[in-house]
């Protein structure tokens with residue numbers, strides 16, 4: 001046991017604090033990068049593309065006497081498809097349940113048309129709210145100060161933070177603030193746990209990340225990944241089978257690539273990441289299936305941790 005671990009164990013029950021912090025914001029503002037930075041491990045997938053996160057992901061950070069449950073949510077945007085609606089709804093629902101709501105804003109984009117409607121709606125959920133200006137590594141100081149001032153003037157936020165989730169700038173201060181702000185109460189998760197996702201779910205997300213990174217245009221949004229088999233073998237390795245659902249045969253062919261080259265590359269990248277997490281060799285088998293209307297299938301939504309919106 002390391003020294004910090006033994007220290008954690010000495011926090012008496014009655015001194016403990018625990019609470020939910022929902023990170024909401026426009027797509028691509030850096031919510032998942034920030035979740036990972038606060039947890040200190042990769043619990044949520046990150047890509048340069050918008051709408052990477054689909055279902056809420058909970059990451060856990062332990063700071064002295066506090067367990068902070070970070071709820072990474074899908075970016076909120078004008079929904080078109082049923083899946084889009086479910087994603088935006090999940091973000092607002094998680095904000096409504098949280099002890100603290102943090103609006104993550106891309107400082108480079110500022111208060112643009114994607115963020116303003118969110119700021120307008122925030123007071124309606126009646127929760128303590130903070131603003132987090134992220135990506136400050138990309139913005140000049142004077143612009144940053146102007147933006148911070150503008151946000152404070154709105155009277156919506158209890159506090160405004162300036163951070164870079166990428167470089168770690170400002171993260172310790174934010175973490176200390178959140179630890180002090182969550183309410184007194186017992187820890188809801190074991191102290192060594194980093195996320196509430198199962199390994200099966202995490203493995204499916206990792207494969208989805210590799211698909212997002214390698215495929216273009218609409219294709220990343222036309223697919224979903226599920227872990228179908230997770231079997232520990234006698235020699236200590238793990239056999240994992242995953243299904244990638246696409247909407248059309250033409251998409252299936254692109255995901256496979258010429259002579260299966262694309263799926264091979266994706267499988268290799270995903271397998272390496274999964275093996276690192278589980279710490280044993282992994283045999284990963286990917287199957288690509290056409291399911292025309294998976295975006296209208298309640299079971300697929302459940303797998304993603306989303307409610308199926310009616311109508």
Ligand SMILES: Nc1nc2c(ncn2[C@@H]2O[C@H](COP(=O)(O)OP(=O)(O)OP(=O)(O)O)[C@@H](O)[C@H]2O)c(=O)[nH]1
Nearest residue numbers: 027028029030031032033051052053075135165166
């Ligand atoms: N320069 C810079 N880039 C960042 C920072 N934080 C996140 N990014 C980048 O912004 C992009 C989006 O990051 P994500 O964490 O996936 O954003 P998100 O808000 O979770 O996006 P969705 O899940 O699509 O809503 C990635 O390319 C990140 O590397 C930062 O502080 N500085």
Ligand SMILES: [Mg+2]
Nearest residue numbers: 031032052053
């Ligand atoms: Mg995300």
